[in-house]
Amino acid sequence: MASGGGGTKPRTPQAESAPEGPVPVIVMGLGFIGQEIARAALQSEEVEVIGAVDRSPSLAGRTLTEVLGLPAGTFKVQPTLSQAVGRRKGVVLLHATGSRLEQVADQLLEALSHGMHVVSTCEELAFPWFHHPKLAQKLERAAERSGTALLGTGINPGFVMDRLVATLGQVCGPVRHAKVTRMVDAAQRRPALQRKVGAGLTEEEFFRLVDQEGLGHLGLVESAALCALGLGLDCDDYEEELTPVFAEEDITSGAWPVKKGRVAGIHQVAVALAEGQERVRLELTLAVGVDGAGDEVEVDAEPKVRLSIPGGLPGDRATANLVVHAAPRLAAADAGLLTVLELPAGR
């Protein structure tokens, strides 16, 4: 037992039961996140990128290699999914075209009808039963009919406030309460995200945009539902709140300067309750100039556990990798509409 014991190469059982070779994938949506997904997929030995789809006229006729600026094959980006579908079986669509399920449902249904599995960054798809129970049922039936699997994932929803918490909660007995805090410095993220959180707006402009549903982070309440489910909590009520965070001084670290007193970003809270009692609390701060960025998970149970990720998990890159790693798992999964809680730990 002391030293040594080396020289052995253990058999790896999963490798034997996995499908032969990399899983073929098509990337749909070549915005910022879609391009990150394409890059992550090209780096991975688990998948093989065999096509790309984006309806943007500016990409028409270009190859993925040209779009990304790195070797990605000679195929062209197609404007529609049906033009990208080939004869390969077991293809997984890596889908990143929108956050709202109603906007992307037709794309998802089309992919399922082609016999493709789908991993999507659509935030509402992470737990579609919450806001769109009928649409969720329709997607579930379509997936079952085509014998394919469908999943919504990303860093949030999909990991840091739900899947990771449920994993940590495996060491706990019955859970009394779980709290997750995520503080993100939006200045380190893409300009579109800084705009999404209202950086630079006045309070009045902020609330006008909130009313038009143009601001804030989508998917927090979906995370709360997933978190409760993953911790075995039978919650019957959910609440969500969005408030602005104001700049306490001039902030120049973002994509544009934000004056003291203007909106720096958002503080968003989702809560899950059971019989009137709070059981899950998710707090997300997403603002330029945030001090002390990081993720914290606390589960109050026997034993009490606390987990800390100093600096926080980086959103965009992490989302891309989560999507890519899910692809082979979906290709091997039972047909249907899955959640991240059903994904295994390993690659």
Next chain:
Amino acid sequence: MASGGGGTKPRTPQAESAPEGPVPVIVMGLGFIGQEIARAALQSEEVEVIGAVDRSPSLAGRTLTEVLGLPAGTFKVQPTLSQAVGRRKGVVLLHATGSRLEQVADQLLEALSHGMHVVSTCEELAFPWFHHPKLAQKLERAAERSGTALLGTGINPGFVMDRLVATLGQVCGPVRHAKVTRMVDAAQRRPALQRKVGAGLTEEEFFRLVDQEGLGHLGLVESAALCALGLGLDCDDYEEELTPVFAEEDITSGAWPVKKGRVAGIHQVAVALAEGQERVRLELTLAVGVDGAGDEVEVDAEPKVRLSIPGGLPGDRATANLVVHAAPRLAAADAGLLTVLELPAGR
């Protein structure tokens, strides 16, 4: 999106596909960990304790209620598994009788032959292909023949240095290196564990016991193999090293006093390499009087991620809960010999 949105109770798809009611379990081995498992099982709504087995004559004829000192039914602890087996189908055996696979393999095979699923704390079962490839194959075939599932788990191996790391690694691209450090104050653990790490011994006594294989933590190299596998690393060599930690001053916090200069516990390292290059490094310090107890995970990849559990996950209680939560998952799993990497995140 602002406030409100409450009042909804989302449908929970997993709950619908789960088997009806709690999963029947029998606890085998009522030592310290077995009793913790029994207590955790009695607290859980996921399982129903229907029997207990321990060969110790001191427990003969007593009920589990008497042994635990809390309500646990009227059935008696049976000296052998065959005496505890009833007519229930889909029973999961929660097994905690030993760390070495060769010592417990007959018990596991007997349970499988009765058509039971098995979750065991046997450290070597966490990745049995490492030290016992033939026995692993025998167990795998027996499980497949009986249509049941078999798993080794616990906090370590089974969680903090493998499953949790693989989960965190889901946000990463190709992994260059992973390091896990776990520092445990053995004074906070049971006396048997303090003895197992050599607390109070002289250096000479320590190494004599190491040679007799009576010291140290079993399962660290199994964790290294699981960790590598879960991070997609194809490692071909493993090394393990055990050194004593000496008391820098008199330590009185443990089950017995440890004089300055005597052994306080162990520092154990397991390393996984690929083509001569270190890819996974697990460092475990298990000693009385440890300062700065805690667990740290670092994954070097794009992105680099670091996770910290201040104080560290408490071993015994966590192991018991992990065993209990695995039971319903095994009852629903495909037949065979599983690893924790295949377990989903949620309950």
